[in-house]
Amino acid sequence: LKDILRKTKRCKGFDEKSLDELVLAASIKTAAKGEIIFYEKDPAYAFYVIEKGKVKVFKMSPDGKEQILMIANDGDTFAEAAMFTGGIYPASAQTLEKTELMVINRDRFVNILERNPHIAMNLIARLSELLHKLNRLVEELSLTDITTRLAHYIVNEIDSHDLNVKESGTNSNYKLSLTLKEKKSTLASQLGTIPETLSRSFAKLSKEKVISVDGADIEILDYDHLSNIAGQ
Amino acid sequence: LKDILRKTKRCKGFDEKSLDELVLAASIKTAAKGEIIFYEKDPAYAFYVIEKGKVKVFKMSPDGKEQILMIANDGDTFAEAAMFTGGIYPASAQTLEKTELMVINRDRFVNILERNPHIAMNLIARLSELLHKLNRLVEELSLTDITTRLAHYIVNEIDSHDLNVKESGTNSNYKLSLTLKEKKSTLASQLGTIPETLSRSFAKLSKEKVISVDGADIEILDYDHLSNIAGQ
DNA sequence: CGGAACGTTGACATATATCAAAGGGAGTGG
DNA sequence: CCACTCCCTTTGATATATGTCAACGTTCCG
Numbered sequence: 001l002k003d004i005l006r007k008t009k010r011c012k013g014f015d016e017k018s019l020d021e022l023v024l025a026a027s028i029k030t031a032a033k034g035e036i037i038f039y040e041k042d043p044a045y046a047f048y049v050i051e052k053g054k055v056k057v058f059k060m061s062p063d064g065k066e067q068i069l070m071i072a073n074d075g076d077t078f079a080e081a082a083m084f085t086g087g088i089y090p091a092s093a094q095t096l097e098k099t100e101l102m103v104i105n106r107d108r109f110v111n112i113l114e115r116n117p118h119i120a121m122n123l124i125a126r127l128s129e130l131l132h133k134l135n136r137l138v139e140e141l142s143l144t145d146i147t148t149r150l151a152h153y154i155v156n157e158i159d160s161h162d163l164n165v166k167e168s169g170t171n172s173n174y175k176l177s178l179t180l181k182e183k184k185s186t187l188a189s190q191l192g193t194i195p196e197t198l199s200r201s202f203a204k205l206s207k208e209k210v211i212s213v214d215g216a217d218i219e220i221l222d223y224d225h226l227s228n229i230a231g232q
Numbered sequence: 233l234k235d236i237l238r239k240t241k242r243c244k245g246f247d248e249k250s251l252d253e254l255v256l257a258a259s260i261k262t263a264a265k266g267e268i269i270f271y272e273k274d275p276a277y278a279f280y281v282i283e284k285g286k287v288k289v290f291k292m293s294p295d296g297k298e299q300i301l302m303i304a305n306d307g308d309t310f311a312e313a314a315m316f317t318g319g320i321y322p323a324s325a326q327t328l329e330k331t332e333l334m335v336i337n338r339d340r341f342v343n344i345l346e347r348n349p350h351i352a353m354n355l356i357a358r359l360s361e362l363l364h365k366l367n368r369l370v371e372e373l374s375l376t377d378i379t380t381r382l383a384h385y386i387v388n389e390i391d392s393h394d395l396n397v398k399e400s401g402t403n404s405n406y407k408l409s410l411t412l413k414e415k416k417s418t419l420a421s422q423l424g425t426i427p428e429t430l431s432r433s434f435a436k437l438s439k440e441k442v443i444s445v446d447g448a449d450i451e452i453l454d455y456d457h458l459s460n461i462a463g464q
Numbered sequence: 465c466g467g468a469a470c471g472t473t474g475a476c477a478t479a480t481a482t483c484a485a486a487g488g489g490a491g492t493g494g
Numbered sequence: 495c496c497a498c499t500c501c502c503t504t505t506g507a508t509a510t511a512t513g514t515c516a517a518c519g520t521t522c523c524g
Binding site for chain 2: 514
C-alpha cells in the first residue's frame with residue numbers, strides 16, 4: 001500500500017510519517033470494466049486513488065444526456081471534494097476499463113489532515129486545481145461554440161504532450177499529430193455535446209484545412225489557425 | 233480589522249491567535265460602484281473579504297457575452313482559489329455598489345496556513361463548497377434548458393429564505409412570494425443567458441400559471457409544479 | 465419635459481439536438 | 495477465409511432552443 005502511495009503523483013514529496021498515516025485510512029478495491037464506483041447522491045464516505053486503470057466522473061440529465069466532468073487515469077485522485085460538501089457525491093463514477101483503486105476513508109483522512117499541514121496544503125492545491133478546471137469548463141459551456149471547444153481541446157492535448165512532432169518523410173518539415181486516447185463519443189460528452197455534433201465539428205475543421213482526421217489520428221495542418229479558433 | 237474579521241461568517245470559530253495572524257495579512261480597500269477589482273488574467277496576489285457591499289465575479293467571451301460565476305455579498309470571500317492556481321485570476325470581479333473590502337495578501341496567508349491547521353481546514357471546506365456550486369452550474373449549463381434553470385433558481389431562493397410565506401388577504405390560504413434582489417439582466421447572466429431569453433422564460437412560467445410576475449415581485453402559484461419543472 | 469436604463473415582444477438567424485439511415489472496422493463463429 | 499454481427503462513426507433531414515436585432519413601453523430621475 002505504502003509503495004503504491006509513494007508512486008502516486010499526488011503524494012510526491014510526502015514524508016514517511018505522512019505516508020504511514022495515509023496507509024491507515026486506505027484499502028484496495030478492484031473494479032471490472034464498466035463497473036459503477038458510486039452514483040450521484042450516494043453517501044460519500046471515501047475518496048479514490050487510481051492505481052491502474054481509467055474512470056469517468058459524470059453527470060446525467062433526466063433524459064439521458066451525459067456530461068463528463070473528468071477522466072481520471074493512473075495516479076489520479078477523484079471525489080476528494082465530496083468529503084466536505086454535505087456528505088454526498090455530486091456526480092457518478094464508472095470505470096472505462098479494469099481498474100485498481102485505493103479507497104481512502106473519509107473520517108480517518110480528515111483526522112490525518114488536522115495533524116498534517118503538509119497533506120492539508122497538498123489537498124488545498126488539488127482542490128484549487130479542480131476549481132480551475134471546472135471554471136474553464138463553465139467558460140467553455142457558456143461562452144463558446146463546439147468547434148471552438150474542440151479546437152481548444154486539440155491545442156491543449158498537443159501542448160501537454162511533447163511527443164507529437166514527427167519529421168515529415170518528403171522534406172525537412174515537421175508534422176504535428178495527435179492520437180485520441182478515448183472514443184469520440186466520450187470526447188463529445190466531455191465537450192458537452194453529442195457524437196453527431198462533434199463529428200460535424202471535426203468535418204468543419206477538416207474542410208477548412210486546419211486539421212486532417214483519420215480515425216483517432218489527427219494531424220494538425222495549420223497550428224496557428226487552430227490556435228486562433230481556440231482563442232489564444 | 234480584527235473586529236471585522238471576527239464578524240465574517242467565514243471566520244466563525246477562529247481562535248484569537250488565528251485572527252491575530254490574519255490581521256497581519258490584511259488591509260482595507262474601498263471601491264466605488266462599478267469599479268473593477270481585478271480583471272481575468274491579472275496576477276493574483278491577494279483574495280478578498282467583503283465587509284459591506286456587493287461584487288460580481290464573471291467571465292466574458294470575446295464577443296461580449298457575460299457569464300456570472302457568483303455574486304458575493306457582505307461577509308463573503310472571493311478569489312481564494314486563484315492563489316493556488318498559476319497565480320492569475322481565472323475571472324474578473326466588479327463591484328455592483330459601493331463596497332468595503334478586506335484584501336488578504338497571498339504570500340502571508342499561505343504562510344499562516346502552514347502553521348494553522350484550523351484555518352487550513354476552513355479553507356478546504358470553503359474550496360469544497362465552491363466546487364459544489366460550480367458543479368451545479370456545469371450541470372445546469374450542459375444538461376438543462378433555461379426555463380428549468382429559472383424554476384430551479386426560484387425554488388432555491390424560496391427554500392433558502394423563510395420569509396416568503398404571507399397570509400392571503402381574502403382567505404386563510406398562504407401565499408409564497410419572492411422579490412428579486414438583482415436586476416433581471418444580472419439574473420440572466422447568472423443563469424447563462426441573455427435578458428430577452430430570461431424574459432421569455434418568465435412569460436412561459438406565467439402563462440402556465442406556475443408563477444405570476446410583477447416587476448421584481450414573483451408570486452408562486454403552484455409550488456409543486458414549479459418544483460417539478462426544476463427537477464426535484 | 466426629455467432622456468436613459470431596463471424590460472418586453474416580435475421577426476429572424478443560427479447552433480445544436482433529434483431521428484433515421486448507412487458505412488466501416490473489429491471481433492467471432494463457422 | 496468468409497460471413498455475420500456489433501459498435502462506433504458519419505451524414506442527411508428536420509425540429510427546437512436560443513441568440514440577434516430592432517422596436518416599443520415603462521419607470522425613474524435630472
